[in-house]
Amino acid sequence: MTERTDDALLDGILAAYQMHARITDNMRYCGRWRDWDPQAPPGTAWFHLVDRGTCWLTLENTPPVKLESGDLVVMPRGTAHVLTPLEEADGSVRADSFTTMLCGEFHFESTTGNPVMAGLPDLMHVHGTGSGNAYRSLAELLVQEAGNTGFGTQAVVDKLADALFVMALRQYLASSALRRGLFAALADPRLKRALDAIHRFPGKDWTVASLADEALLSRTAFAERFAEVLEETPYQYLTRWRMAQALKLLRDPRLSVAHVAERLGYQTEAAFRRSFKRVHGFGPGSVRRKSG
Secondary structure, eight states: OOOOOHHHHHHHHHHHTTEEEEEEEEEEEESSOOEEEOOOOTTEEEEEEEEESOEEEEETTSOOEEEOTTOEEEETTOOOEEEEOOOOTTSOOOTTOEEEEEEEEEEESOOTTOHHHHTSOSOEEEOSTTOOHHHHHHHHHHHHHHTOOSTTHHHHHHHHHHHHHHHHHHHHHHHOOOOSSHHHHHTSHHHHHHHHHHHHOTTSOOOHHHHHHHHTSOHHHHHHHHHHHHSSOHHHHHHHHHHHHHHHHTTOTTSOHHHHHHHTTOSSHHHHHHHHHHHHSSOHHHHHHHHO
16 A cells, blocks of 8 residues: 655645634734733634744743744643743843734634644744744745735635644654654554555554554554554544544535445444544534534
């Protein structure tokens, strides 16, 4: 079976969990200030892109993180946090100190057991200094476009933020040594082969043995390695991936529930409906009604 590139795998994962970015604020701070963001709703990640200046970002029970021009910070699980200015040695804040940044959110349509969010730490910090030219150019374009007031500006900046997240994620993963979660599994050539097979052919009658063959491992070694890195069984992962695909397919009015069930490897529509409700917390009919 031909393997896909890392980018193709990542694109497929983000598409399956239907990530959308939205710029919500173009902030300008001066002097002494304090900005607090609460815990976000399920399936929503906060982010901040610093344009000019410096500041502190603090999550609960963690040391503050210094942010500088060009830095992007993402809270994948929407963790509550506080932004404050840097202080002088005597505790004062310069009255002429300015900090500007874009603030926004990444929203995932599929929120239950989302491996993208689960596979990242509470805080993902991508430094502007030392990042690639493409990342810096895109960040600058996003800031520039956010200052416009013309027709379609919101749509443009949201699409640019989508792309910036993917580039930032790629850069972060290249410089991090994650040991657990989806991205750690994608960095393991053996597990990556098995995940690629699941993603490409979710309707196939996969077993632990057949996935172990894809990974070029024994059945026992594969099952142990999979559970160690992804913290779930191959069957649990397969089910969640099928249900993420189902959420997309059910929005197509041309496809019946029975057709979606068969396409994703279920022998009966009833079995599919049970799995769908167990994963998402609501039945396929709810998706149909919302789409209609």
